[in-house]
Amino acid sequence: MSHDEFQTYRAKILTPSFVVLLVLTLIGFALIAVRFIKGIGAVSNMNDGYPWGIWITYDVATGTAIACGGYAMAILIYIRNRMHYHPMIRSAILTSMFGYGLAGFSVMVDVGRPWNAYNFFIPSKWQANSAMFEVAVCVMAYTTVLLLEFLPTVLTALEKTQWKTLQLLLDMLYSRMGMERPERIGDRLDKVKDLAAWLKPRLDKVLIFIIVLGITLPTMHQSSLGSLLLIASTKLHPLWYTGFLPLLFLINCMFIGYSIAILESVISCYAFKRPFETRELSGIARIIPWLTVIWLSVVIGDLAWRGQLGAAVSFDFYSRFFLLEFCLVAGGSLLMFSGKKRESIRWLFVSAALIVLGGALYRFNVYLIGFNPGKGWHYFPALAELLITVGIVAFEILGYQVIVKILPVLPKLHTRQQLDAGHVTADKA
């Protein structure tokens, strides 16, 4: 767990995409303000038949799966002992941190009485029967774990910083006010640096236990996200309602996690004009099809066992969505089985995108599309409702963009090439 494998991406922060994302974020947050002033009904099409809309389905159920990159990479690196993937961990953890943090934030927008959320910390109110309780506690704990996992990055940066921007700002401020800058400010800044230097090795020692906690918690709450719908036996379509929901959600988040790690790496290398990490990515891509094969077999086996295979190919509304989800995942996996295609960045990107789409559609199917509360109920998200979700996602990307430019998150280029070379010799041996 060396801190020298990473580097800050030195580039301008104020780019055109920054402005676009900022505008989307601001629109989203303005609408969130409307929601708190005028009630959920003012911005959303949710109703008593469909009490969970796009916020829960996308931001929470799907968003946390997409944020499982950190989880999937941690399993690969620390449990399966593939240390040469370590340079990829920080950007994976950063996106996970944003994904989970904002999923938690979305929940606070979505719930009607957020001021009562403190009841999660009052033992007499705990309700162990509720999958929601398990999800809420685990997600809160995992977000904390992610923050701790990311802390070394911040500490490294603090340790090495010269406070250039801050110095400049202070100088400007004091010269404006026509005053001498007092010495003690410098002393205090040095103290912060010392503290960071003191804390970092101590954190490093216990970090592995925090990381393992960061593997245990998602295993728990990702399966519980599936358990959430176990109660809706009369509402969820039989194509998706099964006792295997927790297992399917768990495997689903793993293959989404690895696929999203590939997508993230390709997109950020493309956007930041860095060389592609083809070797690492094709290595990761080798794992994905095995996970999807297990997942698809459970899906098919379970449908056969419950006698629903006919419904799956009946080509009605539900069957079409089921088949689409199934084909996306299966198609992406087939591409990834081919060793040759795994060597090509383009095919890696396409197949990973197909799998993420299919996996995400599965979650949409369970939470929204396959959910039928009875006659007379309809739901399609309102524009304002969608814009809030868009705003939150935009904020996520914005944060990632800014943080990789001020903190050492992305893999250091020369380290990577060296590791590649080391990898080749290891393969030969």
Place this chain on the structure above:
Amino acid sequence: MGKPSRRQFLKLIGATGAALVVGRGSASATEEHQVNNDTLGMLYDATKCVGCKACMSACKRVNSDYGSLSYEQAPFDSDGLWDAPEDLSGSTRTLIKLFKESDKEWSYVKYSCMHCQKPSCVSVCPVSAMTRDKMTGIVDYNKNTCIGCRYCQVACAFNIPKFQWEKAIPQIVKCDLCKNTNMVKKGITACAETCPVGAIMFGKRKDLLDEAKKRLRENPGRYVDHIYGEKELGGTNHLYLSAMPFKKLGLPVLKHEAPAEFSEKIQHTIYKGFIAPVALYSTLCFIAVKNMKKGCADDGEEQGKSGSERKKAEKEHGEDVE
């Protein structure tokens, strides 16, 4: 590397301690579900109901302050003379509807909370805002605990709990058998008290069942031979008799098992005594620490590694010496 394993051990103890606390909670919840016929409920006889809606207005009059209910205006009624809810809503706990198949075949039906023996809403509420009183069987809602997640709405097979979508400070609205209002003063629900034709009978579940069976026995041909709620979803305390098939009245055909039995069984199997998560955590810790040790050892032996890794290896070895 004595340190990490000791730390691991301490962590394990801590986690097991927490597990015992949680485990005890879930163990008490796994008790076999039994129908308690001494709990309170209502029997609605659709063949007696004349559709006067006195029950609706009594409910709103009695519960409007406590339950945060308001009058709902119809589009044609610009002066707001009538309370005209279209359906159960964030302002309406009970509702009379007319189902008309033809001019001769029609029936009224009353909707309100079914007060299940094994309620899904209570099973899924993450903060115990929905509760079922063991003595009375009343499924009650506490807005001071509720976080407004609406999981109860997802869970309820009858779509009973309603949410106040238009309010900045919303809450869930559902019948609580006037537990905090009419029941305290008069010992009966407002709707049953008001009904002029005795279509709503209030009492203990066993008495209601006896009465329903008696009516079915004494009036063959008048009713569909079925007491809705006797067996549905493990039994409900709100029971129905009707001349029309219940499905047509908007009461769904349901299995006899409570959905909460199944979901809780799965949740408890996974989290029994919190053993599985603790075992998972300690196994993963073991593997991860072993991997790290192995990684360090390799680093030390192998030549030509990057400086950073060698430094890391040295650091780890330094710890060993400590």
